[in-house]
Structure formats: C-alpha cells, structure tokens
Amino acid sequence: MKIIHVSDTHLVAAGGKLHGLDPGERLRQCFEDIVTHHTDAELCVLTGDMAEAGQTGAYALLKQLLMLLPMRTFLLLGNHDHRQHFCDVFSNVPRDSNGFVQRSKVTSEGVLLFLDTNEPGTDEGVYCELRHAWLREQLAQHHDRPVYLFMHHPPFDVGLPNLDAMRLRDCEKFIQTLSDHNDIRHLFFGHVHRPIFGKWRGISFSAIHGTNHQVPLLLNKDPHNGAFAFCQEEPSYGVILIANDMTTVHLQPFLNRQTIYYEDYK
Numbered sequence: 001m002k003i004i005h006v007s008d009t010h011l012v013a014a015g016g017k018l019h020g021l022d023p024g025e026r027l028r029q030c031f032e033d034i035v036t037h038h039t040d041a042e043l044c045v046l047t048g049d050m051a052e053a054g055q056t057g058a059y060a061l062l063k064q065l066l067m068l069l070p071m072r073t074f075l076l077l078g079n080h081d082h083r084q085h086f087c088d089v090f091s092n093v094p095r096d097s098n099g100f101v102q103r104s105k106v107t108s109e110g111v112l113l114f115l116d117t118n119e120p121g122t123d124e125g126v127y128c129e130l131r132h133a134w135l136r137e138q139l140a141q142h143h144d145r146p147v148y149l150f151m152h153h154p155p156f157d158v159g160l161p162n163l164d165a166m167r168l169r170d171c172e173k174f175i176q177t178l179s180d181h182n183d184i185r186h187l188f189f190g191h192v193h194r195p196i197f198g199k200w201r202g203i204s205f206s207a208i209h210g211t212n213h214q215v216p217l218l219l220n221k222d223p224h225n226g227a228f229a230f231c232q233e234e235p236s237y238g239v240i241l242i243a244n245d246m247t248t249v250h251l252q253p254f255l256n257r258q259t260i261y262y263e264d265y266k
C-alpha cells in the first residue's frame with residue numbers, strides 16, 4: 001500500500017504570499033508532482049497547518065487544489081488551523097461524536113488513525129480526555145490489527161527548542177493510552193517543517209518538510225529574543241510504502257525534479 005504524506009501547507013487566500021512565497025502555488029506544484037508519479041497511491045494525508053491563520057479563504061483554496069488529486073485525501077488540523085472555519089468549508093468531513101476532526105480507516109495493511117491535536121488559543125498540541133476516550137475505543141476495536149498513527153504535533157521533544165516548546169502536552173498520558181495496543185507500527189506527524197526520523201518508546205516515527213517554508217536545524221536555543229527561525233530549504237513530500245512487516249518512508253523533493261539518466265553499471 002502506498003500513502004502520500006503532505007504537511008504544513010500554510011495556505012493563505014489565493015494569490016497571497018507567506019515568507020515571500022506563494023503557498024498555493026507551492027501546493028499546486030506538489031500535487032502536480034504527485035499526479036505525475038504516484039496516482040497509484042491509495043490515499044494522501046495532510047498532517048495539519050493546512051492554513052496559515054485558519055482563514056476560510058485558505059480552506060476554499062485547498063478545496064480547489066485537492067481536486068487535482070485522484071486519490072482519497074485525509075485532512076488533519078494543526079495549531080495554525082481553525083476547526084470551525086475548516087468544517088465550514090469541508091462540511092462533509094467526518095468528525096468524532098464530540099466534534100473533533102478525527103477518524104479511522106481500515107485498510108488491507110492495518111488501521112490508520114487520524115488524530116486531532118488542535119486546541120484554540122495555543123500553539124501546543126492538546127489531547128484532552130474526550131479525545132483519549134475516542135482513541136482508547138479505536139485501539140480496543142482494532143486490537144487485532146496493526147495501527148498507524150497520523151497527527152500534527154509530535155508527542156515528544158525532537159531537539160529543536162522552539163518546536164519542543166509547542167509539542168503535544170502530557171506525552172506520558174498519550175503513551176499510556178497507546179500502551180493499550182500491542183501493535184502500533186508507526187507514527188507520522190507534521191508541525192516541525194523538517195524531515196525527522198526515529199523511534200519513541202518503541203514506536204518508529206517520521207516527519208517531513210512543509211510545502212512552503214521550513215525550520216532550520218538549530219539544535220540550541222535561538223538567541224534572537226524568542227523570534228522563530230525559518231528558512232527556505234527545498235520542500236518535499238513523503239511516499240510511504242507499507243507491506244506485511246515493513247514500513248518504508250521516502251522523501252521526494254518536488255520543486256526541481258532532476259533529469260534521470262542511465263548508465264551501465266559494471
């Protein structure tokens with residue numbers, strides 16, 4: 001099974017700029033690359049921060065751009081998103097019984113869980129008791145299937161101080177809930193605007209670039225009076241391959257596709 005992972009599109013209304021770039025144009029280029037090379041993907045996941053400031057116009061632009069993709073799409077909220085504005089535009093998006101934008105999908109390779117860590121008024125990720133209850137129910141219902149998690153905020157520090165200050169709160173409670181299931185295969189997240197791979201409490205994880213602006217690899221506290229550091233490294237999306245006992249994550253830059261050439265290898 002192939003899954004496409006796109007993150008942190010930070011759209012503004014059509015034609016608008018962010019960090020000197022056009023996030024809508026960037027996402028169009030990303031989607032066109034996906035259409036050129038990965039129409040066989042079963043689905044595409046956007047792990048949050050779809051809009052820069054939760055604007056209705058940004059979600060309207062996203063809705064328009066998503067029409068480029070032939071596969072099903074699963075949209076997650078990030079800290080920059082606005083739940084109600086998003087649901088106003090995507091009125092058919094499934095929500096749990098408490099109104100959070102989270103859902104599950106059973107596939108041939110296991111169950112995918114899409115979590116909502118957005119909390120109005122803070123950039124930190126929050127997973128409240130209501131959401132924990134939903135997750136516990138999902139894990140119990142799918143106790144005999146492998147589970148793959150998708151969320152915006154990482155539930156642990158990644159070594160980037162500015163981002164670690166706004167990771168998921170109360171990661172101990174989160175890992176405690178996950179411990180109800182004995183086959184969590186992988187955790188995919190956004191938020192960090194960087195490719196980051198590793199393992200947390202026995203669960204492998206991966207994060208990818210945003211499609212617009214990126215976060216530099218500054219492992220020490222940024223000295224600029226708390227100002228957030230950004231950069232314009234080349235963006236990429238993720239190509240996830242899941243088969244039997246294997247999860248593989250490829251990163252694909254999409255702005256400057258290089259010419260492929262062939263030589264005899266001896």
Ligand SMILES: [Fe+2]
Nearest residue numbers: 008049191210
């Ligand atoms: Fe972001």
